[in-house]
Amino acid sequence: MIVMDLGGTHLRGAVVNAKGHFGRSIKKIVGVNRSQKAIISFIGEVYKNLSDGENMALSLGIPGIVSAKTGIVFSSPHFPQWKNFKMRSELQKKLKVPVALDNDANLIALGEHKKGAARDWPTFLMVTLGTGIGGAIVIDSKIFHGTLGFAGEFGHICINPKGPICSCGGRGCLELYASASGLKRLVRTSLQGGKTPPLLKSIPRSQLGETLFILAQKKNRGVQKILDQFGFDLGIGLATLVNVTGIQKIVIGGGLLSLSPFYWKAMRQSFKAHIYRKVGQETLFRKGKLGDEAGLVGAALI
Ligand SMILES: [Zn+2]
Numbered sequence: 655m656i657v658m659d660l661g662g663t664h665l666r667g668a669v670v671n672a673k674g675h676f677g678r679s680i681k682k683i684v685g686v687n688r689s690q691k692a693i694i695s696f697i698g699e700v701y702k703n704l705s706d707g708e709n710m711a712l713s714l715g716i717p718g719i720v721s722a723k724t725g726i727v728f729s730s731p732h733f734p735q736w737k738n739f740k741m742r743s744e745l746q747k748k749l750k751v752p753v754a755l756d757n758d759a760n761l762i763a764l765g766e767h768k769k770g771a772a773r774d775w776p777t778f779l780m781v782t783l784g785t786g787i788g789g790a791i792v793i794d795s796k797i798f799h800g801t802l803g804f805a806g807e808f809g810h811i812c813i814n815p816k817g818p819i820c821s822c823g824g825r826g827c828l829e830l831y832a833s834a835s836g837l838k839r840l841v842r843t844s845l846q847g848g849k850t851p852p853l854l855k856s857i858p859r860s861q862l863g864e865t866l867f868i869l870a871q872k873k874n875r876g877v878q879k880i881l882d883q884f885g886f887d888l889g890i891g892l893a894t895l896v897n898v899t900g901i902q903k904i905v906i907g908g909g910l911l912s913l914s915p916f917y918w919k920a921m922r923q924s925f926k927a928h929i930y931r932k933v934g935q936e937t938l939f940r941k942g943k944l945g946d947e948a949g950l951v952g953a954a955l956i
Pocket residue numbers: 809810820821822823824825827829
């Protein structure tokens with residue numbers, strides 16, 4: 655089969671054989687034209703390249719509000735033009751092979767369960783910290799999709815009803831605080847207060863994580879303060895998650911995991927402060943192990 659993971663900037667793909675072993679792989683930049691039609695033909699090209707004329711089923715992870723059951727993508731933060739996109743049927747029509755799709759964080763969770771940090775956890779929560787926040791609920795080794803098919807949108811837990819407006823229409827969502835865009839906002843506010851190195855002023859978002867890492871490593875106080883705030887906000891969201899679900903095992907993944915040495919402590923402290931005590935005492939946290947590969951590993955499992 656062929657597996658793919660569509661992100662905001664790249665489409666990654668690979669061939670997987672019947673035994674689950676990975677073969678040829680590819681990573682392509684997503685073009686400027688992000689319409690539904692353009693993405694279908696882009697995926698078609700990558701499929702053709704990987705399949706080499708063979709008929710292979712396709713399984714792919716999509717960022718956004720996705721129903722795995724119907725194959726419809728209701729909306730995606732990276733592809734604002736999409737609306738009720740019947741992606742699975744469009745792809746099946748184009749490729750003439752069976753297609754399965756699911757939310758990218760759900761597939762990352764399955765990947766971490768199969769080969770990564772959650773191999774011995776049949777039931778756990780997955781939280782991915784990247785441009786936004788992704789989430790998944792795994793119960794007895796299966797993704798819990800909920801009634802509408804997209805349970806686990808943890809990024810839209812409200813942690814500040816008076817906070818900024820979110821792309822979902824709500825206010826003060828966790829995603830506005832504990833993600834790369836949240837970090838960018840924290841940096842901006844901190845710069846205005848004059849407490850952060852001006853070096854951060856001109857850094858593009860793609861290099862923000864790396865720059866913060868270097869400065870935090872050098873024990874820059876302003877940057878550590880930003881990351882403490884990040885950890886604090888994340889801890890509030892995680893406490894809500896565990897209070898509601900009663901699932902006391904959490905895997906954290908995504909690009910911002912690289913900064914975890916500098917926010918982990920604040921996150922744990924805030925989690926402890928905001929959770930029902932008995933539940934909180936027994937909650938375990940792990941860091942994702944598969945990095946960028948997790949989504950592709952998971953795609954091979956649906
Ligand atoms: Zn929101």
